[in-house]
Amino acid sequence: MPETIWPMALGEYSKDVENVAEVVLKTWPLVRRDFPWRHSGDPWRILLAEILLIQTKAEMVMKIYDRLVALFPTPCALTGVDTEQLEEHLKPLGLYRQRSQRLLRMAEYLRRVHDCKVPCDYEMLRRIPGVGDYVAAAVYIVACGGSAPLLDANIARILSRTVLGVDPPGRYMTDGTLGRLAGLLKWDRKLAYAFIDFAAAFCTSRRPRCNACPLRSHCKYGSRYV
Ligand code: SF4
Numbered sequence: 001m002p003e004t005i006w007p008m009a010l011g012e013y014s015k016d017v018e019n020v021a022e023v024v025l026k027t028w029p030l031v032r033r034d035f036p037w038r039h040s041g042d043p044w045r046i047l048l049a050e051i052l053l054i055q056t057k058a059e060m061v062m063k064i065y066d067r068l069v070a071l072f073p074t075p076c077a078l079t080g081v082d083t084e085q086l087e088e089h090l091k092p093l094g095l096y097r098q099r100s101q102r103l104l105r106m107a108e109y110l111r112r113v114h115d116c117k118v119p120c121d122y123e124m125l126r127r128i129p130g131v132g133d134y135v136a137a138a139v140y141i142v143a144c145g146g147s148a149p150l151l152d153a154n155i156a157r158i159l160s161r162t163v164l165g166v167d168p169p170g171r172y173m174t175d176g177t178l179g180r181l182a183g184l185l186k187w188d189r190k191l192a193y194a195f196i197d198f199a200a201a202f203c204t205s206r207r208p209r210c211n212a213c214p215l216r217s218h219c220k221y222g223s224r225y226v
Helices: 010-031 043-053 058-071 083-093 096-114 122-126 133-142 153-164 176-182 189-201 220-225
Strands: none
Touching: 010 153, 010 176, 010 189, 043 058, 043 096, 043 133, 058 083, 083 096, 122 133, 133 189, 153 176, 153 189, 153 220
16 A cells, blocks of 8 residues: 655644643543553563553453563563463453464564563664564663654554545554654653553544543544534
8 A cells, every 4th residue: 555645744734643642641641541561661561561552442451461460471481382382371352373473583583582581672662573663662761761663552542543534554563654643742641541541531433422532623534424
């Protein structure tokens, strides 16, 4: 898919994106959710959560997360684990074969290359097998206190709808415009969680709650299509 044409100067988008982020942050106390991984600053626990959250609702992940962390508190605790045994733990989430393979490959790499630690370096995170741009950025921001452009389906949806007035393309991760929009913000843990919770409360994929949405006056999609 060709990259979306960048129709405006970056500076003009910058103000739009900042306004969106400001409203999202202000709304967070009203829509904030609590999950066990949000109480941790441990890079391995955050990485584990992010892998489990891929294409899966947080409420589902909650059901097995504490048990997995207790069983596998470090990457090394996971290395050498029997694949079928791990798959049994992951079954409630679905995609358990892929997830199990991914976790075992990751753990083995971390044992071999990083002495069983998750590195707090974006490029090193990105090199871990099975870790893509979003997961690397999420771990870097949430567990390491760094900042990197963060773009998951929720953030892509909010930015695309508010600023561009359209739904994001299916392959939003390779869409240069959305990546650049996300890159206009200085991401930290609070902003990341605020965007994710805002999407869950208002800007859902189907039937967004535009009539109740605090972003409506800033949103091209909400004012145009709803
Ligand atoms: S107005 Fe609608 S489309 Fe725009 S951010 Fe809010 S919920 Fe999403």
